[in-house]
Each structure stands twice: as C-alpha cells, then as structure tokens.
Amino acid sequence: MIFDKIYIDVVSSFGGLWSFKERENSLEIITPFATTSHKFVSVFVTQRGDDFIVSDGGWVADGSYGSPFDRNIDCYAKIILHYLDNFQVRETSNLTRVSFFYKKTDKQIAVPSLILDMANFISSIVSLSEVEYEVERKTYDLFSRTANVFLSDLFVGKFETNVYFDLTTRHVKPNAIIKKDNGKVLLVNYITGSNLANFKSSIGKTTVIFELAEKSILKDKIDNKVTFVDDFSTGFGSSEVGAWLDNLSDKPRIKRIDWSKKEEFSNI
Amino acid sequence: MPKIIITEIRDKYADYTTLLTGRKSVFEQVINITEKKGNNKNFLTNRDVNVKHSSLTDAITLIAEVRVDNYKYFNFKLRCRSLSEVPFFRFDSDGETHRNYDDSIPLSEQQITTPHFHRFNENGLLIAYKTDKLLNEQERIALEDISLCVIHFCHESNIRLNDDDFPGISIMPGTFQFETENNDPNKGVNFA
Known part of the structure; x- marks a missing residue:
C-alpha cells in the first residue's frame, strides 16, 4: 500500500476528534465535523420512551456556533429546506421557542447513521449562514x-x-426599542444603503414605521423616535438623500443621530 | 460574516501583548450580573466594569455573561474598542468546541473543548487553549463555580482588584433563584 503511514495517520487523527460530555440525560458527542466559524459540531443524544433522539441542542438557532441564523433571507431559507428534506431532519422548539433540529429512531443500530446526518446538517447550515447572500443585505x-x-x-x-412595539396589531417593528427610566420608550430605526436607491428605500421604510407608531394606541408610551443614520455608507451624502432625511427629521417627535455623532445617544 | 484573521490585532501585536500581559486593575469589589443581554435572551450580563491598564490609557471593559438557566455556563470577556471590536481575551466555561485553524498543529490537537480561554496569536488568529488548572479534572470541576473561576480569569489576564485582591461575582442579587443548573439542552423539549 502506498502512503500507508499517511493513511494510518488520517484515520487515527480523525478518530481522535471524537469526544463527549455527559449532560444529565443527554450525551453531547463532539464530532470531527467543523464549521467555517471554526467550531467542531456537537450533537446531543438522548432517549424518549423507545426512541433515540439525536438533536443539535438548539445550538444552531441560538447562535452558539458564532454564526447568524436568519431565515428571513430567501436563499438561506431555501438551503435550510433542502437540507431538512434531504437529511430528513425534523424541527421542534424548546420552552423559550428556540428551534431544535433532530432525528429519531427506535433502532439503536441506526444512531451512528443519524449522527452522521445531523453533524453534516449542522456543519452545512451553520457554515452557509455566514455567506453574504445579497449585496444590499450586507451593508x-x-x-x-x-x-x-x-x-x-x-x-x-x-x-x-427584533421586537414589536405594539404586540396586539404587530404593525410596528423598529430596529431597536430602548426603555427609558420614565417608563416610556425610544423607537430607533437604522438608515443605511450601499447606493442612492437603497438609502432612499431605507428612509422610506423608517418613515412608514414611525408614522404607524404614531397611529398606535400605545403612542403615548413613545418618548421619542430616533433615526440612526449610517453616514459612512456609500449611499449617504447626495443632496437628494439630504432632502429626504430633512423631510423625515422635520416631522414631530423625530430626532436624527448620525453614526459619526453616536455619542449623542448618551444625552437622549 | 465573522473574520478569520483580526487584522487590527495582527498589525498591532506588540500593543496587543502589552494590553493582555500588563497589570490591569478593577475597582469594583463585586461584579453584579443583573441585566438581560440585549440581543440574546439566554444570557444575563453585567453593567460595564471598567478596567484600568497600568501603562496604557485605552478604555477597557470587563464583560461577564451567564446563562439564565445554567449558572455553570458563563463567559468572561475583555474588550478594548480602540484596538478591535472583537473582545481581545475571553474565557468560556461551557458551549461549543473551538478549532484552532492552523496547519502547523496536528489535526487531533486542533480540537479544544470547553472550558477554555481564547487569545490571539501573532497572525491575528483566534486560538483556544486550556491552562494546567483546566486540564486537571478536580480543579476543572471546582472552576465550574463562577466565583472561583473569576479569580482564575483575573490571574490569566493579569487583573487585580486594587493591588492584590480579586473581584467577586454576584448573579441577580436579592432575587429568588430558580433552577440554575440545566446542563441538558434536550430537557423539556418535545421531540414528537
């Protein structure tokens, strides 16, 4: 056999990458599968009745691997569906509504096969969540x-x-909500864009969100509304953008803070 | 997308080394972990604790975070924004296994389970490592206690309370404590 030493080294090195942690009724198995965020994938084996469960422990959706998990991105949502389908992975959630991905079997002999599928699934889903899918989303x-x-x-x-201001109608979801000591809140929306069109669209979206907030039955809870403007983005700077921003800032109860003057948030 | 190489640290590696190894001081006897972490509901965190370096004037903060349902699952971070947005040093008591992505390390030694520390090497690459204490099973178990582990973290990052003491840690002081050792992520999940 040629390269026999290399082959033996490969097998023993990979073999040495399996380890485990005991976690009450689950066994965490650390696998040789890795992610592009340079983590090794863990799967969590447990038993429910006659079934063996192999889950991701909620680590994909809760961001434990250091990667975003944003299913609002169309391409990424399709990738997840593809992998769920092909590895026949199921989805549930824990009490805090974090998604759990898992496979189950009533045959103990199938557990290693499930671990191969789950580890492959987790490695792919975590790594692919780091891809920059759309140029505009990136900015x-x-x-x-x-x-x-x-x-x-x-x-x-x-x-x-990522929370609604008005939980009943669910019409107003600004980028951030900041609770003030007086019991009121600041609604903050971010404005950015890699070009003129995207920047204007970001201003437009902010305008609608703030107008709807003023129509909400909770409007008295609003202390102020703040546009947080990315004045370093490539879409910023033209006179047209200036006019759009001025129009928005001229409305009542709206304050504009630019990223270059972000310390103004300390006095708000 | 997280960067593999933190160029800010690589390009100022001498400053980084001074920042990490130089004596640093905190002035709060107890670090109170009382706040929900902004965008991650699983963790509680502290209000900023300022750290003063003996020879540098840069603002440094110490961040402590602990899982709401498992007080043995925590991390400590040191951040110096004038150097990099990414914390320049951290400790993870639990959680995912790091891969030291460096071809000069044999594959079987690239896998560093938690608990581990993280620091950067001269190439700006994040490297996880275990201290002798973390490799000793009895000491590792003792260091699952955040109040003891904070001392180990301070030793490793050369931080003292005033001159030669160490800060304490208090999680949600004055509140009723619910289950705080849920070590099994599958617990309570309905796998229909």
Whole structure:
C-alpha cells in the first residue's frame, strides 16, 4: 500500500476528534465535523420512551456556533429546506421557542447513521449562514449589527431588538426599542444603503414605521423616535438623500443621530 | 460574516501583548450580573466594569455573561474598542468546541473543548487553549463555580482588584433563584 503511514495517520487523527460530555440525560458527542466559524459540531443524544433522539441542542438557532441564523433571507431559507428534506431532519422548539433540529429512531443500530446526518446538517447550515447572500443585505446587516452592539452596550438591560412595539396589531417593528427610566420608550430605526436607491428605500421604510407608531394606541408610551443614520455608507451624502432625511427629521417627535455623532445617544 | 484573521490585532501585536500581559486593575469589589443581554435572551450580563491598564490609557471593559438557566455556563470577556471590536481575551466555561485553524498543529490537537480561554496569536488568529488548572479534572470541576473561576480569569489576564485582591461575582442579587443548573439542552423539549 502506498502512503500507508499517511493513511494510518488520517484515520487515527480523525478518530481522535471524537469526544463527549455527559449532560444529565443527554450525551453531547463532539464530532470531527467543523464549521467555517471554526467550531467542531456537537450533537446531543438522548432517549424518549423507545426512541433515540439525536438533536443539535438548539445550538444552531441560538447562535452558539458564532454564526447568524436568519431565515428571513430567501436563499438561506431555501438551503435550510433542502437540507431538512434531504437529511430528513425534523424541527421542534424548546420552552423559550428556540428551534431544535433532530432525528429519531427506535433502532439503536441506526444512531451512528443519524449522527452522521445531523453533524453534516449542522456543519452545512451553520457554515452557509455566514455567506453574504445579497449585496444590499450586507451593508444593511453590517450596520445593523454594529448599531445593535453599540446600543446594547450603551443601554445595558434597556435595549431590545427584533421586537414589536405594539404586540396586539404587530404593525410596528423598529430596529431597536430602548426603555427609558420614565417608563416610556425610544423607537430607533437604522438608515443605511450601499447606493442612492437603497438609502432612499431605507428612509422610506423608517418613515412608514414611525408614522404607524404614531397611529398606535400605545403612542403615548413613545418618548421619542430616533433615526440612526449610517453616514459612512456609500449611499449617504447626495443632496437628494439630504432632502429626504430633512423631510423625515422635520416631522414631530423625530430626532436624527448620525453614526459619526453616536455619542449623542448618551444625552437622549 | 465573522473574520478569520483580526487584522487590527495582527498589525498591532506588540500593543496587543502589552494590553493582555500588563497589570490591569478593577475597582469594583463585586461584579453584579443583573441585566438581560440585549440581543440574546439566554444570557444575563453585567453593567460595564471598567478596567484600568497600568501603562496604557485605552478604555477597557470587563464583560461577564451567564446563562439564565445554567449558572455553570458563563463567559468572561475583555474588550478594548480602540484596538478591535472583537473582545481581545475571553474565557468560556461551557458551549461549543473551538478549532484552532492552523496547519502547523496536528489535526487531533486542533480540537479544544470547553472550558477554555481564547487569545490571539501573532497572525491575528483566534486560538483556544486550556491552562494546567483546566486540564486537571478536580480543579476543572471546582472552576465550574463562577466565583472561583473569576479569580482564575483575573490571574490569566493579569487583573487585580486594587493591588492584590480579586473581584467577586454576584448573579441577580436579592432575587429568588430558580433552577440554575440545566446542563441538558434536550430537557423539556418535545421531540414528537
């Protein structure tokens, strides 16, 4: 056999990448499968009645692998469906509504096969969530992520993102809601865009969200509405954008804060 | 998309080393973990704790986070925004296994389970490692206690409370504590 030492090394190196942690009624099995975020994939084996369960422990959806899991991106949602379908992976959720992916079997002999499928599934889904699918989302997501980190650090315990202002109608979902000490809230929407059209569309969306907020029965809870403007984005700067932004800022109870002057949030 | 190489750290590696190895001080006797983490409902966190470096003037913060349902699942991070947005040093008590993505390390040694520390190498690559204490099974179990582990973290990152003491940790002081050791993620999940 040629390269026999290499072959033996490959088999033993890969074999050495299996490890485990005991977690009450589940066994975490750390597999040799890796993600592009440079984590090794774990699967969680447990038993329910006669069935063996192999789950992802909720780690894909809760971001444990350090990757986003955004099913609002069409391409990514299709990829997830493709993998769910082909590996016959099922989905459920835990009490805090985090998605769990799993496979189950009543034949113990099938467990390794399920682990191969789940590890493959997790590795692919986590890695593919890191792909930048659409050029425009990239600019938006980058600013959105940076702004979220900045505001959540500044307003520790008072910052929320991806939540509705009015839970009854579910019409108003600004980028961020910040609770003030007076019991009221700041509604914050981010404005960015890689070109003129995208930037204007971002302003338009913010305008509608803020107008709907003022029509909400909860409007008295609004302390102020803030546009958080990415003045470093390539879509910013033209006189047309300036006019659109001025039009929005001229409306009552709207304050504009630019990223370059983000410290103004401290005084709001 | 998370970057593989943190160029800000690679390009200022001498500063990074000074930042990490130089003596740093905190002035809060107890770090209170009381707040929900902004965009992750699974974790509680602290209000900013400022860390002062003995020879640098850069603002440094110490962040402590703990899982709501498992107080043995926590992390500590040190961040210096003037160097990089990414924390420059961290400890993870539990959670995912890191891969040290470096061809010069044999494959079987690239896998670093938790608990582990993270630091950057001279190429700006994030490297996970275990200290001797974490490799010793009895000490590792003792360090599942966040109040003890914070001391190990301070030793490893050269932080002291005032001159030669260590800060304590308090999670949700003054509140009734529910189950705080849910170590099994599958618990309570209905696999229909």
